[in-house]
Amino acid sequence: MKNEIAEANVSWLAVIIMLFGLLLLASYSNELLKQKVIGPGSSADLGFAADCRADELEEEQLSLEECQLMVSNVRIILISSPQWYRSYQLMLSSLGIAATLFSLVTAFGLINRQSPALRLTIVSTALLLIIDVAGFVAAVNIGPLLRAQYLWPLLLWICIHLCMLVAVIRFGQQSKMDN
Amino acid sequence: MSETRNPVEPERENLPRLVVLLHWLLAASVFFLFVSSWWMLSLPLPSAEFTYRELPFQLHKNIGITLFIAVITMASMRVRALLREASSPQDWLQRLAVVDHILLYILLTICCLSGYMSSSYSGWSTTLWWLVDIPSMTAENDDLNILFSDVHLWSCWALLGLLLLHIGGAIYHGIGNDGAIDKMFRLR
Numbered sequence: 001m002k003n004e005i006a007e008a009n010v011s012w013l014a015v016i017i018m019l020f021g022l023l024l025l026a027s028y029s030n031e032l033l034k035q036k037v038i039g040p041g042s043s044a045d046l047g048f049a050a051d052c053r054a055d056e057l058e059e060e061q062l063s064l065e066e067c068q069l070m071v072s073n074v075r076i077i078l079i080s081s082p083q084w085y086r087s088y089q090l091m092l093s094s095l096g097i098a099a100t101l102f103s104l105v106t107a108f109g110l111i112n113r114q115s116p117a118l119r120l121t122i123v124s125t126a127l128l129l130i131i132d133v134a135g136f137v138a139a140v141n142i143g144p145l146l147r148a149q150y151l152w153p154l155l156l157w158i159c160i161h162l163c164m165l166v167a168v169i170r171f172g173q174q175s176k177m178d179n
Numbered sequence: 180m181s182e183t184r185n186p187v188e189p190e191r192e193n194l195p196r197l198v199v200l201l202h203w204l205l206a207a208s209v210f211f212l213f214v215s216s217w218w219m220l221s222l223p224l225p226s227a228e229f230t231y232r233e234l235p236f237q238l239h240k241n242i243g244i245t246l247f248i249a250v251i252t253m254a255s256m257r258v259r260a261l262l263r264e265a266s267s268p269q270d271w272l273q274r275l276a277v278v279d280h281i282l283l284y285i286l287l288t289i290c291c292l293s294g295y296m297s298s299s300y301s302g303w304s305t306t307l308w309w310l311v312d313i314p315s316m317t318a319e320n321d322d323l324n325i326l327f328s329d330v331h332l333w334s335c336w337a338l339l340g341l342l343l344l345h346i347g348g349a350i351y352h353g354i355g356n357d358g359a360i361d362k363m364f365r366l367r
Binding site for chain 1: 203206207210211213214215218220221222224226227228229230231234235238307320324325328342346349350352353356360361364365366
């Protein structure tokens with residue numbers, strides 16, 4: 001009975017790692033894309049006015065105000081970001097993608113009952129947690145308009161990875177006791 | 180770790196390695212396409228000065244076209260097994276799973292095709308992975324662009340709903356430890 005419960009935890013854990021891993025991979029990849037696209041010296045930074053043609057507005061189902069605010073939205077990102085923030089985010093997102101891919105591989109290892117998988121899952125989840133905290137600390141030090149967009153999702157990710165880390169550690173302890 | 184299985188559930192057959200790999204590739208691509216499309220539509224409308232949308236839209240189309248090829252490949256490999264499952268006696272949960280899988284393939288195909296048609300009618304060119312020019316099948320037409328854009332939007336929302344059902348099913352099987360999850364992780 002005890003063994004059945006232990007194995008159920010592995011499948012359950014692997015599904016959770018894959019689900020949150022894929023969501024996080026999408027999130028980090030999008031952040032990388034965001035930092036690549038919105039850079040200093042681009043048209044919004046140079047003060048160009050929004051180009052809001054009537055046909056485009058109709059096609060996108062936008063009001064004129066919304067169209068103009070889209071440029072302001074980019075300006076918020078640029079003005080709220082300190083000089084170091086863009087390169088920091090590019091580095092952190094790349095690290096995040098690598099750590100997430102590592103955690104996805106460990107999920108495969110767990111299901112295939114490969115012996116170091118549990119220890120590697122602890123390492124990958126701890127890595128993800130550290131990257132979340134590094135992102136959170138950086139977000140605390142940016143302008144309030146941008147900070148408001150980042151802090152809450154980052155706090156959610158910290159909680160998710162903390163839960164996963166505790167679950168993997170606890171499961172490892174149970175496994176040792178069973179053996 | 181123990182090798183004990185739930186004795187009530189039958190042992191399931193392994194899936195071909197390509198199907199397993201395509202499943203996870205599709206999952207990663209679909210999540211990225213949702214996240215990035217929500218974000219890229221908040222970027223300034225395109226003009227000579229504002230080119231913020233250029234890279235995200237090209238990437239979106241590249242991944243979409245690649246996804247279409249992956250979906251067709253995967254569906255052609257799985258169609259026989261799905262039809263066999265659909266014709267065998269099942270409880271309501273198994274029937275729901277088969278319907279969910281079939282609808283996922285259909286909706287993924289509709290999402291990809293409607294996206295391509297919308298892009299084609301918009302007059303914007305597509306270069307697959309910045310290497311191969313994909314010819315526009317149609318002349319520019321705003322009304323048809325809006326129509327296919329709506330089909331793309333609503334089929335994607337429906338896809339998201341089905342994906343949540345699919346994820347719910349995965350968690351259900353994970354907790355039940357019935358072997359259904361294991362076959363999605365086996366590359367042998």
